[in-house]
Structures are given as C-alpha cells and as structure tokens.
Amino acid sequence: MSMTKDGRITEKSAPPQEEEGRWGELLQPNHLAATVTLCLGVALFAFNEFFISTALPTAVEEFGGAALLSWAFTLYLVFAIIGGALAANLKARFGARNTLIAAALVFVTGTVVATLATSMPQVLVGRLFQGLGEGVIAAICYALIPELFPPRLVPKVFGAEAIVWASAAFSGPLISGFLTEHWSWRAAFFVNIPAAAIFIALVVAIVPRQSASVRSSQSIPLLRLMAFGLGILLISVSNMLQNGFAMAALLVVAIAILINTVHLDRRSEHSILPLGAFAIGRPLGTGLWIILLMPLAQASGSVYLVYGLQHLWDFSPTAAGFSSALMAMSWSLTAILVASLRSHEARVRLISAGPLLLCLGLIGLTVAIATGEPRLVFAGQIAIGAGFGVCWGTLSQLLMDVSPAAERDKTSALLPTLQSAGYAIGAAVFGLTANLRGFDEGARVAVMRDALLAVFVIACVISIGSLLFGIRTVRLARSRRSTRSKARTQRPVAVD
Missing domain, CATH: 1.20.1250.20 (MFS general substrate transporter like domains)
Incomplete structure (x- = not known):
C-alpha cells in the first residue's frame, strides 16, 4: 500500500509471480549441463540396479556360490543406505563437488573390482563399494536440484528423473541381457565406467567449488550410521531365513534398533x-x-x-x-x-x-x-x-x-x-x-x-x-x- 499526496491509501499491485517453467528450458544452454548431470547421477543408480540383477546369475554360474547371490543385492542396498545417510554431512564438510567426485571414484573402484573378479567374494566387495558410492551420489543429486534450478523448473527436473527410471526399468534388462548373452556378464558391469567418467567430467564443469569458510566441521556420526546400517542389514538377513519364528525375531530386533537410533539422533546436536x-x-x-x-x-x-x-x-x-x-x-x-x-x-x-x-x-x-x-x-x-x-x-x-x-x-x-x-x-x-x-x-x-x-x-x-x-x-x-x-x-x- 502507499499514500497519495491528498492522503488517500492505495494498494500497490502485487509483484508478478514467477512464470511456470517449460520443459524446453531444461535443454537450454544455461540448464542443459545441470540437467544431464543430475539425470546421469540417477541413471547410474537406476541402470546399475537393472543391469546387475540380469547379469549376476550368469556370474554365479561361472564362479559357483549361488548361496552368495542374495548378498550381492543385500550389501549393495545396505551400503547405499549408509552412503545416503552420510551424504548431507559429507556435502557440508567437503562441498558437493568434491563429495560427488569422491563418491563416483568409489563407485568406479567397486565396478572395476566386480568386473575383474575371479570369485563371488570379490564380486561382493565390488558391490559393497558400488552401493556406498551410489548412495552418496543419488542423495546429493537430490540435494542439488533446488540449488542448480529455479523453483519453477524443479517439478520438470523430477519429471525428467522419472523418465530416467522408466527407461532403466524398460531397457536395462534388455541391454544387460544382450551384453551378457553376446559378450560376457562382465560387460554389463563395465558399461558403468564410461558413464561414471562422463558424470565426473560434468560435475567438475558445473558444480561450483565450496569455499573453505562455509565448510562445516561437524564430526561424522559413525556410531549412529553403523546402527542404521546394522538395522537394515538385519532386516535383509531376516528375509533369507527359512524359519518363520527366526525371521520374525530378527525383524523385531532390527526395527527396534532403527527406532532407538532415530530417538538418539533426535537428541543429538549433530543429527543425521x-x-x-x-x-x-x-x-x-x-x-x-x-x-x-x-x-x-x-x-x-x-x-x-x-x-x-x-x-x-x-x-x-x-x-x-x-x-x-x-x-x-x-x-x-x-x-x-x-x-x-x-x-x-x-x-x-x-x-x-x-x-x-x-x-x-x-x-x-x-x-x-x-x-x-x-x-x-x-x-x-x-x-x-x-x-x-x-x-x-x-x-x-x-x-x-x-x-x-x-x-x-x-x-x-x-x-x-x-x-x-x-x-x-x-x-x-x-x-x-x-x-x-x-x-x-x-x-x-x-x-x-x-x-x-x-x-x-x-x-x-x-x-x-x-x-x-x-x-x-x-x-x-x-x-x-x-x-x-x-x-x-x-x-x-x-x-x-
């Protein structure tokens, strides 16, 4: 509102609301690199899930150790959750750019270990590193959406990521099956390496460095992270048991650990x-x-x-x-x-x-x-x-x-x-x-x-x-x- 010279109060016009974003803006030069980077970060997670689920049974046939097959998925999931829980703390301490590059290198390390594996335990080690790296990448890619895009484009970015997930679900098993059948199960692992290299190059190009003055010195809550990881691990292990009562007991213990850890985290000065x-x-x-x-x-x-x-x-x-x-x-x-x-x-x-x-x-x-x-x-x-x-x-x-x-x-x-x-x-x-x-x-x-x-x-x-x-x-x-x-x-x- 404002007052005129004759003393009358008038209402000022409201500031114009920001125009709704258009899909084409995601492909414009000022947003294209950010769009590709975040979608590629999600794609590493999505396609890796469908690629590996198709290729791993063939690896088991080569190495034996069918009893370890479920652990290849369990370890990946548990460490992906731990990585995701750790991501915000790492971003605060080291910045999004450095954390994403380090996480991508951890993911590549796991991929190389699994690709060159000569036994199922080596594949499991590779899957562990893949899960840890991907958990951090996926979490920070979510956190970067409101930082790299104006609010009007955020819904479009989530829509683009939904397209990535659908593409992975539809074409991932087909591509992985083709690679496994005509080359080797190792090829389904290896394709993650060039994708990760492109991702690292894009992160270096578009994610700004974080100045030392704004970095957080918070300590990493290792005990609570380990408790979260243990709870998820026990839940996954319970699903492998054949005895119903043992499954129920382990599930109750796991949920109790998770609930107690959440209560402890709420009272902590540096919460997850x-x-x-x-x-x-x-x-x-x-x-x-x-x-x-x-x-x-x-x-x-x-x-x-x-x-x-x-x-x-x-x-x-x-x-x-x-x-x-x-x-x-x-x-x-x-x-x-x-x-x-x-x-x-x-x-x-x-x-x-x-x-x-x-x-x-x-x-x-x-x-x-x-x-x-x-x-x-x-x-x-x-x-x-x-x-x-x-x-x-x-x-x-x-x-x-x-x-x-x-x-x-x-x-x-x-x-x-x-x-x-x-x-x-x-x-x-x-x-x-x-x-x-x-x-x-x-x-x-x-x-x-x-x-x-x-x-x-x-x-x-x-x-x-x-x-x-x-x-x-x-x-x-x-x-x-x-x-x-x-x-x-x-x-x-x-x-x-």
Whole structure:
C-alpha cells in the first residue's frame, strides 16, 4: 500500500509471480549441463540396479556360490543406505563437488573390482563399494536440484528423473541381457565406467567449488550410521531365513534398533535426520512417512508379482516382466503430466491421490489373485505406477520447501535413502508373511495363492496408512501456506 499526496491509501499491485517453467528450458544452454548431470547421477543408480540383477546369475554360474547371490543385492542396498545417510554431512564438510567426485571414484573402484573378479567374494566387495558410492551420489543429486534450478523448473527436473527410471526399468534388462548373452556378464558391469567418467567430467564443469569458510566441521556420526546400517542389514538377513519364528525375531530386533537410533539422533546436536523427521504434526514428518510407506507397500509386487504370474498363470518370463515395465511406464507418463501442470497448488492437492491410486492398484492385485483374473494385474500395475507418478516429484519438492534452509540438505539426502529402506523393510515383512503361509518353490498352487493373497492384503493395509499420511500432509501444507500468507498481510504497512 502507499499514500497519495491528498492522503488517500492505495494498494500497490502485487509483484508478478514467477512464470511456470517449460520443459524446453531444461535443454537450454544455461540448464542443459545441470540437467544431464543430475539425470546421469540417477541413471547410474537406476541402470546399475537393472543391469546387475540380469547379469549376476550368469556370474554365479561361472564362479559357483549361488548361496552368495542374495548378498550381492543385500550389501549393495545396505551400503547405499549408509552412503545416503552420510551424504548431507559429507556435502557440508567437503562441498558437493568434491563429495560427488569422491563418491563416483568409489563407485568406479567397486565396478572395476566386480568386473575383474575371479570369485563371488570379490564380486561382493565390488558391490559393497558400488552401493556406498551410489548412495552418496543419488542423495546429493537430490540435494542439488533446488540449488542448480529455479523453483519453477524443479517439478520438470523430477519429471525428467522419472523418465530416467522408466527407461532403466524398460531397457536395462534388455541391454544387460544382450551384453551378457553376446559378450560376457562382465560387460554389463563395465558399461558403468564410461558413464561414471562422463558424470565426473560434468560435475567438475558445473558444480561450483565450496569455499573453505562455509565448510562445516561437524564430526561424522559413525556410531549412529553403523546402527542404521546394522538395522537394515538385519532386516535383509531376516528375509533369507527359512524359519518363520527366526525371521520374525530378527525383524523385531532390527526395527527396534532403527527406532532407538532415530530417538538418539533426535537428541543429538549433530543429527543425521532433519528437524521434525517423522513428526505427525509437521508436513515434513508426515511426508517422510509417505516416502517410507509407499515403497514398503509396493515391495509386495516387486518381490512376488513376477513369480506369481509365472507360477499361477503360466506367464512366460518376458510377459511376466512386462508387468513391471508397465508400472514404470505409467509412473513416468503420469509424472510428466503432473509436472506439466501450471498450478503448484493443484500439484500439492494431488499428493494424497498418489497413495490412493497405490491402494487401489494393490486392491486390484489382491482381487486378481483371489479370483484368478490376470487382466486385473496389469490394471493394478498401471494404477500403482500412476500413484507414484502423481505424487512423488511434488512431494519431494514440498519436503524440501518446508525444511529450514539449514536442514534442506539432510531432507534431500534422506529421500532416496528412505525409499530404499522402505523397499528393504517391505521385502522382509512380505518374506516373513509368505514364509508363515507356507510359500515355497515346491508348494502347491493353492498354498502359493493363499500365501500371495496374505502378502497383498497386508500391502493394502500399509497403503491405507500412506493414504492417511497423504491426506494429513496436504492439510498441514495448506495450513502452513495459509498461516504464512496471513503473516505477510498483517505486516505493518509502509507509507511512501
């Protein structure tokens, strides 16, 4: 407002709102290098996951040691989570540029070790280093999004990363299978090396150096990191046991360790988790519950759906695998559509639609198994993919926005880490459920159907929990925005 010469109060026009970003801006010279760098960082994680899952069985045939196959995935996941938890601290101490270069070199070291391995234990060492490096890279790439792009382009960046994940899910197994079949399983590992070299060159070119004056001198919370890692490791190990009671006991111990570590972290002066993490009275806290629970529920399909399609309905491996590709394509397409919406408010309102679609998709899978109707599987997978696509990018941006500036790196780094933890916990929970219901390779079809039905019913219950948190997150976010708007309008009026 302002006062005219005759004493009348007039209202000044509001400053124009920043224009919504366009997809083409990501490819303009001032953003192209940053777009390629962050997408390549995500691609290293995504394609590596699908490449290795296809190539490792052939390595096992060459070396033997089939009992160690699951450990190749377990160690990768555990150290990726540890790396993600460590990322914000490393970024504060050494800067994003130095940390990304070091993490990429750790990843390359692991890749070289695995590529040149002559035994399965050497492959496991390589996977350990790959997971540690990739966990840091993925977390810091998330943290750099709001630093390298204006707010109007952030939804488009998340949409671009969704395209990367869909491309990896669709083409990763095909490329890896081709390389393994016509050359060697080692070729599927080796292709990560030139990709990592390009990534390092881009990081050197676009990520600014951090001056020594702003580097943090916080100590690295090794004990809490080790506790987090131990909890995830015990969860993964529990999924390998055959005895249901032993699985349940180990799972309870693991969850108790994780809960206790979170409580200790909240009281620490130098915490790993951002302030308000998992608090149900803050949008950050409820949003993080969604980030954990949605992948946890979806892990039911990731672990058992392809197996169920092959053994309940005699689908071929290709046809069964198409269901996973269908979910990834649905995720990608929906993410692009949502990122194209001009209204930020509309995107935020759609956050609760994500868990709802996930719940409906899982109900579809449950009904498909109960009735023996396979067509419902594909409809359910489309709904599940759309659920993630509708909310994931907007939710990630919202959580960064509601975090205090000093805590934003912790929040950004936590997102991919928590997602991986959700999948790990889900695999263990559903493995225990299926085990207790008699699931086994030699089980009769009726027993197998009963076990899978129990798995997906529990997944539906978990998805309902994510839906409740989704509704609450939208309400808290809108209430917070309304409070801030009122505070701005109630400020003292300046008189010109």
